[in-house]
Amino acid sequence: MRILTLSYALAALQMGTAHTVFTTLFINDANQSPGTCVRMPMTPNKATFPINDLKSDDMACGYNGTAGVARVCSIPQAAKLDFLFVEYADNSQPGAIDTSHKGPCAVYMKRVESAIQDKAIGDGWFKIWEDAYDAVTSQWCTEKLMKNNGMLSVKVPENLAGGYYLIRPELLALHQADKSPPNPQFYLGCAQIFLNSTATSLPMDTVKIPGYVEPTNPAVLFNIYIPKWPYPALGPALYNGSNSVEVKPINRQTEGLLPYNFVVTNANWWALELDPYSTSDGCKNASKVCFDLTSQCYNSAPPTGSSGCRLWEAKCNGVRDACNAGNFNGPPQKNKVLMPGPPGSTKSARYFSVLDEILTTPSTTAAQTPGPSSPSSQTPSTTTAQTPGPSSSSTQTPSTTAVPIPEPSSSTSQPPAMKVSLDGHCGGAQTCKGSAFGDCCSKHGWCGKAVEYCGYNCLADYGTCLGQYKFAREDAHRRRQRSHGWARGHGWARSNGWAKGHGWEFANEWEDVPEWENGGF
Ligand SMILES: *[C@@H]1O[C@H](CO)[C@@H](O)[C@H](O)[C@H]1NC(C)=O
Numbered sequence: 001m002r003i004l005t006l007s008y009a010l011a012a013l014q015m016g017t018a019h020t021v022f023t024t025l026f027i028n029d030a031n032q033s034p035g036t037c038v039r040m041p042m043t044p045n046k047a048t049f050p051i052n053d054l055k056s057d058d059m060a061c062g063y064n065g066t067a068g069v070a071r072v073c074s075i076p077q078a079a080k081l082d083f084l085f086v087e088y089a090d091n092s093q094p095g096a097i098d099t100s101h102k103g104p105c106a107v108y109m110k111r112v113e114s115a116i117q118d119k120a121i122g123d124g125w126f127k128i129w130e131d132a133y134d135a136v137t138s139q140w141c142t143e144k145l146m147k148n149n150g151m152l153s154v155k156v157p158e159n160l161a162g163g164y165y166l167i168r169p170e171l172l173a174l175h176q177a178d179k180s181p182p183n184p185q186f187y188l189g190c191a192q193i194f195l196n197s198t199a200t201s202l203p204m205d206t207v208k209i210p211g212y213v214e215p216t217n218p219a220v221l222f223n224i225y226i227p228k229w230p231y232p233a234l235g236p237a238l239y240n241g242s243n244s245v246e247v248k249p250i251n252r253q254t255e256g257l258l259p260y261n262f263v264v265t266n267a268n269w270w271a272l273e274l275d276p277y278s279t280s281d282g283c284k285n286a287s288k289v290c291f292d293l294t295s296q297c298y299n300s301a302p303p304t305g306s307s308g309c310r311l312w313e314a315k316c317n318g319v320r321d322a323c324n325a326g327n328f329n330g331p332p333q334k335n336k337v338l339m340p341g342p343p344g345s346t347k348s349a350r351y352f353s354v355l356d357e358i359l360t361t362p363s364t365t366a367a368q369t370p371g372p373s374s375p376s377s378q379t380p381s382t383t384t385a386q387t388p389g390p391s392s393s394s395t396q397t398p399s400t401t402a403v404p405i406p407e408p409s410s411s412t413s414q415p416p417a418m419k420v421s422l423d424g425h426c427g428g429a430q431t432c433k434g435s436a437f438g439d440c441c442s443k444h445g446w447c448g449k450a451v452e453y454c455g456y457n458c459l460a461d462y463g464t465c466l467g468q469y470k471f472a473r474e475d476a477h478r479r480r481q482r483s484h485g486w487a488r489g490h491g492w493a494r495s496n497g498w499a500k501g502h503g504w505e506f507a508n509e510w511e512d513v514p515e516w517e518n519g520g521f
Pocket residue numbers: 041042043063064395
């Protein structure tokens with residue numbers, strides 16, 4: 001009984017020590033889904049804990065906040081952003097923040113070269129919004145936050161240069177700041193965003209985090225029980241749009257995008273549809289691949305939960321059951337999007353940073369351009385993009401890279417006489433590997449280096465592919481045949497429309513379209 005009592009006590013303690021944590025980004029009121037584009041603390045029972053050490057690196061983006069996540073959310077110029085703070089990271093119980101936790105709030109931003117790679121700590125931070133104590137209504141910011149169901153709202157400065165940023169909502173709870181020793185509690189986190197704007201300004205003055213606020217600062221030692229107004233300044237002056245420098249905006253997002261052909265997401269993890277199969281072995285393989293991905297999903301899930309993993313797991317159960325029942329044609333419900341954005345929100349999906357456009361086209365120096373079956377010939381070749389997504393170093397990178405589809409052995413797949421492509425074409429005896437156009441061969445036989453060539457449409461026989469997209473020679477051959485059939489069909493109009501940037505709407509309509517029609521490369 002003793003042990004039982006103790007574990008109850010522990011459970012009670014854990015529940016009792018729920019504080020608050022930023023979990024969810026809303027972009028112009030659209031819910032991006034819990035944990036998505038957010039650097040979350042990865043230890044569930046400590047996720048809501050405050051940061052007490054003002055000199056700690058955790059002050060930048062919270063616990064585990066130096067590591068990036070795989071997704072970067074695109075926001076329009078002057079977007080309204082809301083940051084949802086909750087007492088229970090997985091929303092298992094209601095509540096934003098305890099009434100005792102009184103204090104100011106602020107939102108900081110930092111322009112970064114890569115929202116995924118940047119470690120967040122150090123210089124470059126500026127404050128775009130703050131609110132401390134409202135003397136008229138006698139409310140601290142955290143009290144307003146509570147009444148607003150945990151939503152902290154800001155408008156991103158209109159003149160801020162387009163590009164990648166970390167954006168960091170911060171709360172300071174002062175209920176123990178007067179104690180000895182003082183215990184000011186910071187609650188903060190970061191979202192990874194791409195600001196889609198042609199504006200060019202950046203604040204001239206920035207601060208270091210940690211370092212922007214000292215433990216001796218009167219603002220962190222403020223006694224809320226015997227207050228001496230006004231509340232002192234906390235951190236740097238607000239960026240008000242003036243006092244800026246001009247920089248060149250980054251005009252196109254190339255990292256952290258969600259592939260348009262995803263079928264499910266969980267926070268920053270996603271899965272694409274399983275490769276089609278029609279034999280007993282293929283069915284078993286698909287089932288294994290599916291369950292491996294399920295494990296990866298659960299293992300990478302932040303404390304916000306695993307609802308997307310459960311949806312994917314249910315799909316795998318369906319695959320396995322069909323295999324067992326002798327139905328070897330699959331996958332079932334092919335390309336059905338299992339979770340079109342957060343529950344109850346249809347509007348939100350439109351704000352996903354879906355990889356809905358061609359990020360790059362074959363080098364303009366290519367002697368030939370891709371045939372009419374490829375939408376790439378219709379898009380301006382302005383940028384050379386890096387391949388986004390799964391190759392990032394993030395700790396929460398969707399781990400689809402481990403799909404155990406065997407690499408074709410070199411003896412059977414790549415005759416020694418393979419020549420490096422000089423005309424941008426691949427197939428036959430020509431490989432893209434080492435070519436000027438990029439190392440990857442698309443299923444239409446063109447070399448490139450963007451995800452359209454190296455990812456979903458990649459032919460491993462004629463170049464390199466992103467790990468999870470490698471498929472065996474046989475399969476590649478079948479795909480190629482199918483895609484040629486498709487090119488003669490009605491796919492063109494679709495991919496044309498696609499290139500204009502209606503990714504989400506199209507993706508939804510594609511529910512019943514066979515997998516291999518989802519792209520024109
Ligand atoms: C997250 O940080 C905690 C310490 O704050 C550490 O113990 C844990 O290993 C980290 N987890 C990951 C996934 O980095």
